[in-house]
Amino acid sequence: MNDLFAAQSLGTRTTLGPQACVLHGFGLPVVDVLLADIERIQLDAPFRHLVTPGGHTMQVAMTNCGPFGWCSDRRGYRYDPRDPDTGQPWPPMPQAFLQLAADAADAAGFPGYLPDACLINRYTPGTRLTLHQDRDEDDRIAPIVSVSLGLPATFLFGGFARSDKTVRVPLAHGDVVVWGGVDRMRFHGVLPVKDGLHELLGARRINLTLRKVK
Ligand code: MD3
Ligand code: FE
16 A cells, blocks of 8 residues: 555644544654664663563563653563663653653643653564553553654554454554543553564664653
């Protein structure tokens, strides 16, 4: 398929719920800065496959930056101010991440957004993220801002019970999604990423998930 036809035009918005929307191409002007920042972060805090409390190894490779990082091991999920692999604090949150998150949140109706955690997820073709809620944060109202980079993906946007119907939302390189308030606790996931080569990222999708945790 020709993705010129599939893509949403830049600067348009798709409403997903009363307090959830996709800002198409919102991150494109700063993509090069974001990718340079990610390169630097992964030198100090390499991507790794975390183990779930149930003993499964996650398909998505993860790292973090900012004051708190999301971690999983046999003991459970938590936010940790240090990288458990190195004992060091997570790399600092880049200014470009903070600015993009605040600008996107503002455009979606959440002024003054200041996230204190950024989970960086890396997908290769075939990798998926099963339907879940984000419930490890103290703040369950503040928005979550997600920035999609590289290969496209289909996002699943559900309801407040796992069994609720989901809608499929295509996400492209540079798209930013904002979800907060009444939509904050919706179930969501990512379908297996399709094979492909992105001109900047090759056979990878990277997603930044910015959150206010504390
Ligand atoms: C919808 N990551 O890491 S954030 C995650 O593409 C995660 O890697 C997604 O879900 C990814 O937990 C992108 C998507 C997200 C986050 C919070 C939500 C979607 C949401 C809250 C309510 C509804
Ligand atoms: Fe999530």
